Amino acid sequence: MKRLLVIGLLGLAMPAAAAGAGDVQLGYHLFGQYCVACHGVAGSGIAPGRRRLAPSLQGVGALAADFYLRTGYMPLQHVGMQPHRKRVFFDENQLQGLIAYVASLGPGPKVPKPHPERGNLSEGLHLFTENCAGCHQVVAEGGYVTGALPPPLKEATPTQIAEAIRIGPYVMPHFSTKALSPSQVNSIVRYVEYAKHPDDRGGWAIGHVGPIPEGLVTWFLGMTVLVGLCIVLGRRLRHG
Amino acid sequence: MGRAKDALVAGLLLLARKRKRRLWPGQRERLVPPAADNPGSELLAALLFLAAAACAVAFIVVYVLDRLPAHNQLLGLSIGLACLFVAAGLIVTAKRLIVTEELEDDYPAAEHRDEQETIVQLVADTGFSRRRFLKLGLLAAGGALTAAILTPIASLGPAIDMARFYATPWRRGRRLVDEHGRPYKASDIEEKTLYTAFAEGSDKEQLGSAVVIVRLPKNRLNLPAGNSGYAADGIVAYSKICTHAGCAISLYRYPLFQPSEPTPALVCPCHYSTFDPAAGGKVTFGPAGRKLPMLPLKIAPNGELRAGGNFDSAVGPSWWGVRSKRPT
Numbered sequence: 001m002k003r004l005l006v007i008g009l010l011g012l013a014m015p016a017a018a019a020g021a022g023d024v025q026l027g028y029h030l031f032g033q034y035c036v037a038c039h040g041v042a043g044s045g046i047a048p049g050r051r052r053l054a055p056s057l058q059g060v061g062a063l064a065a066d067f068y069l070r071t072g073y074m075p076l077q078h079v080g081m082q083p084h085r086k087r088v089f090f091d092e093n094q095l096q097g098l099i100a101y102v103a104s105l106g107p108g109p110k111v112p113k114p115h116p117e118r119g120n121l122s123e124g125l126h127l128f129t130e131n132c133a134g135c136h137q138v139v140a141e142g143g144y145v146t147g148a149l150p151p152p153l154k155e156a157t158p159t160q161i162a163e164a165i166r167i168g169p170y171v172m173p174h175f176s177t178k179a180l181s182p183s184q185v186n187s188i189v190r191y192v193e194y195a196k197h198p199d200d201r202g203g204w205a206i207g208h209v210g211p212i213p214e215g216l217v218t219w220f221l222g223m224t225v226l227v228g229l230c231i232v233l234g235r236r237l238r239h240g
Numbered sequence: 241m242g243r244a245k246d247a248l249v250a251g252l253l254l255l256a257r258k259r260k261r262r263l264w265p266g267q268r269e270r271l272v273p274p275a276a277d278n279p280g281s282e283l284l285a286a287l288l289f290l291a292a293a294a295c296a297v298a299f300i301v302v303y304v305l306d307r308l309p310a311h312n313q314l315l316g317l318s319i320g321l322a323c324l325f326v327a328a329g330l331i332v333t334a335k336r337l338i339v340t341e342e343l344e345d346d347y348p349a350a351e352h353r354d355e356q357e358t359i360v361q362l363v364a365d366t367g368f369s370r371r372r373f374l375k376l377g378l379l380a381a382g383g384a385l386t387a388a389i390l391t392p393i394a395s396l397g398p399a400i401d402m403a404r405f406y407a408t409p410w411r412r413g414r415r416l417v418d419e420h421g422r423p424y425k426a427s428d429i430e431e432k433t434l435y436t437a438f439a440e441g442s443d444k445e446q447l448g449s450a451v452v453i454v455r456l457p458k459n460r461l462n463l464p465a466g467n468s469g470y471a472a473d474g475i476v477a478y479s480k481i482c483t484h485a486g487c488a489i490s491l492y493r494y495p496l497f498q499p500s501e502p503t504p505a506l507v508c509p510c511h512y513s514t515f516d517p518a519a520g521g522k523v524t525f526g527p528a529g530r531k532l533p534m535l536p537l538k539i540a541p542n543g544e545l546r547a548g549g550n551f552d553s554a555v556g557p558s559w560w561g562v563r564s565k566r567p568t
Contacts, residue, residue: 052499053499053500054497054500055496055497079500080500080501133490134490134491134509135491135509143509144512145491145493145507145512146493146502146505146507146512146514146525146526147493147502147505147514148493148502167496168432168433168494168496169496170495170496170501171493171494171495171496171501171502172494172496173432173433173434173492173494174432174433174494174496175433176430176433178428178430179430179433201312202312203310203312203313203316233331
């Protein structure tokens with residue numbers, strides 16, 4: 001009964017114009033079922049009961065919807081938690097419908113199409129080091145920042161990397177086209193794709209997370225072997 | 241051809257024939273009795289040396305083949321194993337095969353007793369004593385080493401010249417430029433992201449030069465009384481150098497949705513000192529002991545960002561007496 005009421009209310013706010021390839025009608029119904037409790041009627045950001053639980057989706061465009069739904073970030077289990085990569089909740093048809101519906105809520109950016117093959121790897125490393133490595137680590141293994149966990153980028157697709165740069169999900173800073181041009185984004189994506197399978201000349205990468213595991217290996221493995229060798233060498237010869 | 245073959249066969253026969261032990265003319269009888277026959281250990285040592293040789297050859301082969309999967313690892317493995325086998329072979333040889341015997345000899349009787357006594361007397365007369373000399377040397381080495389280890393403590397306190405720690409290149413009206421020297425305009429600065437700027441014409445390596453700029457919604461600024469007027473149109477600038485250990489602050493936490501996510505913060509990646517840019521750089525988390533130095537900003541008539549003066553406190557990691565003076 002309650003759901004019916006919500007859907008009825010939604011009907012009043014249903015935007016007339018719809019854009020995109022997805023089935024906006026399907027998206028509208030799914031939105032009513034899974035999203036409206038936090039994002040509010042027509043993504044206004046005002047949840048039922050006039051509570052502000054989640055950001056407004058008017059004007060975020062297909063870009064944000066594509067990112068949050070295809071990474072499994074949304075639907076979120078409970079309000080306020082950091083979204084994590086999960087199994088994608090909707091099938092492809094439902095995804096397209098929802099993305100088209102969110103895009104129809106207000107004029108917003110489209111899903112970007114990065115071209116890592118046009119990017120420059122060394123420029124990408126430079127930009128990534130400057131703008132991203134502080135949190136995500138230089139080989140994109142993820143890290144820590146007070147209050148949040150920057151995720152590793154191993155599973156991020158080129159499109160998702162380009163989207164995240166523009167959105168700044170959770171506590172990540174956002175980068176406008178003025179701060180990072182689309183061609184610079186191409187380079188960053190190319191670098192992240194490279195960092196997924198870096199050329200480990202030394203062999204064992206120990207998780208690519210830098211000096212702490214390397215030190216542990218040196219001290220606990222290397223030193224144990226050396227001390228053991230010393231003991232063996234120093235043992236007095238036993239005749240027999 | 242025939243002669244070469246004969247020579248080869250003769251050589252092989254020479255090598256293979258069982259040699260009879262014979263004393264060369266002038267050779268003495270041996271002092272140490274010959275070791276008990278130990279064919280097992282001999283074989284082991286020989287095998288170890290052969291294994292070392294095989295590994296060394298493998299290194300050459302890998303090197304020549306060049307394009308193998310895990311090429312570097314194979315190179316390291318082969319040369320490493322070769323060294324290991326040589327060492328093992330030498331250990332076996334030393335411990336099992338080489339004959340050892342401890343011989344003791346008595347000290348010979350003193351030959352020139354009188355002369356020796358004279359020399360001892362001479363040394364005693366000069367007052368020189370070996371023991372005293374040793375003590376003196378130990379004392380000098382120990383004292384000097386201790387002094388050398390303790391000297392850097394001087395860097396902790398305002399013992400010598402502290403003036404340069406307070407010096408920064410910022411003056412009223414100095415422009416904020418990016419790493420390529422282009423001046424920042426107020427309109428370049430967007431919310432939700434962080435910019436690094438330097439004092440125009442300064443050495444970028446100087447601790448006091450680098451600042452971070454962020455723009456916050458004006459109604460969210462909550463600057464303490466001492467910093468009122470430091471922000472320009474919601475834009476604030478802080479020293480990029482963390483007050484804890486002097487790392488560069490490169491993390492900017494900016495929530496996408498303010499009501500339910502952590503507040504905006506500048507975070508140092510080294511030890512996660514966290515500073516509130518809306519509250520004058522107050523420490524909200526982590527080991528930093530004092531706030532981030534804030535730089536007053538002004539917007540020039542042409543829209544460029546300029547410094548409104550110097551930092552409100554000394555930049556860089558803290559030291560004794562860091563709060564005693566304002567930066568110059």
